[in-house]
Amino acid sequence: MITHPSLLILRPFLKPSLLNRTLFINSQRFSIRCNSSLATESLNSDTNETGRSGSRSSPPPAGSLQKIDVNPPRGTRDFPPDEMRLRTWLFNNFREVSRMYGFEEVDFPVLESEALYIRKAGEEIRDQLYCFEDRGNRRVALRPELTPSLARLVIQKGKSLSLPVKWFAVGQCWRYERMTRGRRREHYQWNMDIIGVADVFAEAELISSIVTFFKQIGITASDVGFKISSRKVLQEVLNCYSISDDLFAKVCIIIDKMGKIPIEEIKKDLALAQLPGEAIEELLQVLSMKCLTELEEKLGAAGEAVSDLKQLFSLADKYGFLEWIQFDASVVRGLAYYTGIVFEGFDKEGKLRAICGGGRYDQLLSTFGGDDIPACGFGFGDAVIIELLKEKGILPELSASVENIVCSLDHDLQGAAAAIATKLRGRGQSVDLVLENKPLKWVFKRAKRVNAARLIFVGADEWQKGMVGVKNLSTGEQCEIKVDELDTKI
Amino acid sequence: MITHPSLLILRPFLKPSLLNRTLFINSQRFSIRCNSSLATESLNSDTNETGRSGSRSSPPPAGSLQKIDVNPPRGTRDFPPDEMRLRTWLFNNFREVSRMYGFEEVDFPVLESEALYIRKAGEEIRDQLYCFEDRGNRRVALRPELTPSLARLVIQKGKSLSLPVKWFAVGQCWRYERMTRGRRREHYQWNMDIIGVADVFAEAELISSIVTFFKQIGITASDVGFKISSRKVLQEVLNCYSISDDLFAKVCIIIDKMGKIPIEEIKKDLALAQLPGEAIEELLQVLSMKCLTELEEKLGAAGEAVSDLKQLFSLADKYGFLEWIQFDASVVRGLAYYTGIVFEGFDKEGKLRAICGGGRYDQLLSTFGGDDIPACGFGFGDAVIIELLKEKGILPELSASVENIVCSLDHDLQGAAAAIATKLRGRGQSVDLVLENKPLKWVFKRAKRVNAARLIFVGADEWQKGMVGVKNLSTGEQCEIKVDELDTKI
Numbered sequence: 001m002i003t004h005p006s007l008l009i010l011r012p013f014l015k016p017s018l019l020n021r022t023l024f025i026n027s028q029r030f031s032i033r034c035n036s037s038l039a040t041e042s043l044n045s046d047t048n049e050t051g052r053s054g055s056r057s058s059p060p061p062a063g064s065l066q067k068i069d070v071n072p073p074r075g076t077r078d079f080p081p082d083e084m085r086l087r088t089w090l091f092n093n094f095r096e097v098s099r100m101y102g103f104e105e106v107d108f109p110v111l112e113s114e115a116l117y118i119r120k121a122g123e124e125i126r127d128q129l130y131c132f133e134d135r136g137n138r139r140v141a142l143r144p145e146l147t148p149s150l151a152r153l154v155i156q157k158g159k160s161l162s163l164p165v166k167w168f169a170v171g172q173c174w175r176y177e178r179m180t181r182g183r184r185r186e187h188y189q190w191n192m193d194i195i196g197v198a199d200v201f202a203e204a205e206l207i208s209s210i211v212t213f214f215k216q217i218g219i220t221a222s223d224v225g226f227k228i229s230s231r232k233v234l235q236e237v238l239n240c241y242s243i244s245d246d247l248f249a250k251v252c253i254i255i256d257k258m259g260k261i262p263i264e265e266i267k268k269d270l271a272l273a274q275l276p277g278e279a280i281e282e283l284l285q286v287l288s289m290k291c292l293t294e295l296e297e298k299l300g301a302a303g304e305a306v307s308d309l310k311q312l313f314s315l316a317d318k319y320g321f322l323e324w325i326q327f328d329a330s331v332v333r334g335l336a337y338y339t340g341i342v343f344e345g346f347d348k349e350g351k352l353r354a355i356c357g358g359g360r361y362d363q364l365l366s367t368f369g370g371d372d373i374p375a376c377g378f379g380f381g382d383a384v385i386i387e388l389l390k391e392k393g394i395l396p397e398l399s400a401s402v403e404n405i406v407c408s409l410d411h412d413l414q415g416a417a418a419a420i421a422t423k424l425r426g427r428g429q430s431v432d433l434v435l436e437n438k439p440l441k442w443v444f445k446r447a448k449r450v451n452a453a454r455l456i457f458v459g460a461d462e463w464q465k466g467m468v469g470v471k472n473l474s475t476g477e478q479c480e481i482k483v484d485e486l487d488t489k490i
Numbered sequence: 491m492i493t494h495p496s497l498l499i500l501r502p503f504l505k506p507s508l509l510n511r512t513l514f515i516n517s518q519r520f521s522i523r524c525n526s527s528l529a530t531e532s533l534n535s536d537t538n539e540t541g542r543s544g545s546r547s548s549p550p551p552a553g554s555l556q557k558i559d560v561n562p563p564r565g566t567r568d569f570p571p572d573e574m575r576l577r578t579w580l581f582n583n584f585r586e587v588s589r590m591y592g593f594e595e596v597d598f599p600v601l602e603s604e605a606l607y608i609r610k611a612g613e614e615i616r617d618q619l620y621c622f623e624d625r626g627n628r629r630v631a632l633r634p635e636l637t638p639s640l641a642r643l644v645i646q647k648g649k650s651l652s653l654p655v656k657w658f659a660v661g662q663c664w665r666y667e668r669m670t671r672g673r674r675r676e677h678y679q680w681n682m683d684i685i686g687v688a689d690v691f692a693e694a695e696l697i698s699s700i701v702t703f704f705k706q707i708g709i710t711a712s713d714v715g716f717k718i719s720s721r722k723v724l725q726e727v728l729n730c731y732s733i734s735d736d737l738f739a740k741v742c743i744i745i746d747k748m749g750k751i752p753i754e755e756i757k758k759d760l761a762l763a764q765l766p767g768e769a770i771e772e773l774l775q776v777l778s779m780k781c782l783t784e785l786e787e788k789l790g791a792a793g794e795a796v797s798d799l800k801q802l803f804s805l806a807d808k809y810g811f812l813e814w815i816q817f818d819a820s821v822v823r824g825l826a827y828y829t830g831i832v833f834e835g836f837d838k839e840g841k842l843r844a845i846c847g848g849g850r851y852d853q854l855l856s857t858f859g860g861d862d863i864p865a866c867g868f869g870f871g872d873a874v875i876i877e878l879l880k881e882k883g884i885l886p887e888l889s890a891s892v893e894n895i896v897c898s899l900d901h902d903l904q905g906a907a908a909a910i911a912t913k914l915r916g917r918g919q920s921v922d923l924v925l926e927n928k929p930l931k932w933v934f935k936r937a938k939r940v941n942a943a944r945l946i947f948v949g950a951d952e953w954q955k956g957m958v959g960v961k962n963l964s965t966g967e968q969c970e971i972k973v974d975e976l977d978t979k980i
Contacts, residue, residue, distance in 0.1 A: 070642050070643075070646040070858075070859075070860075072598065072599045072602070072639075072642075073599060073601055073602060073603055073628070073630060074626075076599035076601060077599065078596070078597070078598050078599070078639075078643050078646070079596055079597040080643060080647060081594035081595065081596055081657070084595045084597055085594075085595075099920050100915045100918065100919070100920050100921065101915070101920070101921065101923075102892045102920055102921055102922030102923070102940065104571035105571065105574045105575075105578065106568070106569055106570055106571055106574050107568070107569035107574055107577075108562065108568050109562045109563060109566035109567065109676065110600060110662065111563055111566060111632070111664075111676075112562070112563060113563055130624075130625070131625075132622045132623065132624065132625070133622065134620075134622065134666065135620075135622070135668070136668065138563070142601070149562075149568075152560050152562075153560075153568050153570060155560045156560040156561065156568070162936070162939055166922070167571070172600065174601075176624065176625050176626075178625070178626065186599065194925065197925045197926055199925065199926060201904055201908075201925040201926070202925050204908065205908075205923060205925060208908070208912065212915060314905065315904070315905055317905070318906065318909050319905075319908045319909065320909070320912055368560070369560075370560075400594055402592045405592075414691055414805070415804065415805055415807070415808030415809075418694065418695075418698070418809045419808050419809065419810070422809050422810055425590045425591070425702060429590070430589050430590050430591070430592055431590065431592055432591075432592030432656070433591075433592070433695060435654060435684065435687045435689065435691040435692050435695060436654070436687055436689060436691070446652070449652055450592065
């Protein structure tokens, strides 16, 4: 960890004229020299993004200067006040719905051991893992999803948990996707999970909660729907071909790409995975089904695939969300660990990616070394839903607002203005206190910008009488109020 | 990115008996081989933590097995429901106080370009940077603090921002500290910053907001206080010795260690930094001052150091927080970029580390290439305050609670119970719906655990009459209510 001071031109108090909004620093190398083939590959594929933030350190010619800009790192976002208000509004809705369904909030580290995400089914999430070695040489990853952490925590808590567990979380998830522009490397995800319920009552409860969320933010059944199937459909089709659990997961991941890549590619991948040609044909035929009766004719009514789905549709009717859902055998979802019902929310105009997705993962806990406990859950991202609200023109208008703006008309009265602000805040009111001596014109402009309901000004004459001026900024009414009466009159 | 499937024994559906809560996976290596001296050093110093999560990949003998456990990575936390409720309570208080002061919430990526934190003053925060190379070979870091990101965003927004900007953020920050046990690698920090106010009115407003926060959570002026000084004190002492800005920052960082390491070490470090012996003696004499009058006698009343401090104490009186603050010349804070007033919150029993800290950083924006805009702010962590609340025995008791628990007394009535739950949720009420067919004894036990106010049970006889049973769980009163009247009667 040796740095050579004379090579550094970043100085704490360097003058702006020298830098003009761009900061030059010497390349810093603390720990890791990297030379793997992957690293070289990404380096080559990334050559046209030098304008973005993040100093490149390989290859770093000694003494060279590097440029950073004021953007957040590639694929990440800042949340200035406008964006933050929208995020807060969205998260509040996630939380409010979760509360209505009796779920408790939990969270996990955004940084997890990489091992938690190593599954060999060929998932996209695994290829795009934002993984690295920490300074103690451990393989870690910025979490790509929340479910493995939840499973880890459930196992850790063991018998101290009363089943069923109903937990929700709202957390940031990461992926490292090379090259593709316009896709972000992080997003926030709302998860709800039920641990310990084997019946599809759990899936029905989860889908109901998402429907409640949609309704709450103004989305209707003509805007979005849920495609629903079960991995047991595939399992029952493949039962005659004695395929292993491993291969089954792999087949699901390949099938999840249907509609995204040509069907011939899918067939080729299935064949490469050693699935017999006959099985492939039968699979594809079943996967095209959009009607439960048709499925029942094919698989019979005795199997769990059909009975689970029928029960779910019957429950949906009782819950009142039947019009939101439809059977679609092609839905399998892209995570290896799903074992039963799977579902995804989609926009009915077909313009956007999946809005949310989930399903049953009865074997994830035992895979992780925990007890054999049934489980299901969903993930709901913050990106597509905002796109949808924009599309529909129903993005909420959320502006800044404050109850009072308080200013002194005289530099010497700043302390008095502070005292007034303290009084109002003591009553729980919000106050934007003007911290400089500014002309009233400036104060009115600021009052408008921060959307203040009322202006309180402290002038020398009024103050001597123990009064302050008060102006209602929506009606324009103005009066003087005794400071002692501020508590009661405001 | 080649993995050899036959070496992997992690299988999605492996049986729990084989694993007994421990997961073995083959060492995975995607990208980086590491061999720096730092890495070797940490490896050696970390040898006794093999029980922790996080697979070690260096040195990874080919084909060896590695063990992970169900704990979060070393130095990080899970937030199960109890801890999450406490975190939510704390954050809500941060947010409520920020709102009362008219601040707008913002956020930034938890992952930033490492260059944002490279300052050569010898800060602890820099030595402990949680930095790494991403898969595209960029030097990035998990943010150790929020201020550099805020400065970056302010510069990015440029003229579109109306000054002063009053922003707050609540975000997770990271450090990579080797060896020391019991200290975490992440914590959450509440920041409030005022950009564009040169006067100490801004500092007064910030300290006032922290005092309001303390009061709100039940902490008094006999529990905590603020030590206040100004870096201009040191600057004025050192003015005669024509020292550079760089050296000044370095001197501040060394002085910040006073009280943590022996005074002889401090002197040695100051001498090593090329500070003349005479200057060292004079500095140490001034730093021992705890009284503004004494400081005024030494520096004279004309300088900014004394006048800023006097004005701040005068404002504190007007705000009503004078009893919370005291002058203490030894406070300089550990960040290189402070330029004026600095302050830190401390517990009066002297048992804990600093609760919060902040100050003026008038040159950070220009250092980053932005306009020359005055600024100040503070950071308030989530760890020490919780310790303090525990010490004082005033940690809030936050239990789970739900308005209704709804259950069917018959498997066939699960749909009916779901319909009742939907009805109640439609009115905004929270409902824990029992998703399995369980005996009433079990339901009562669960109702107690989730702290339900009321039990609603759907039995066959009542349901046929269009009624449900309702039991108030605090009074024990029980009655039957018509389903149609649930809306009005509940």
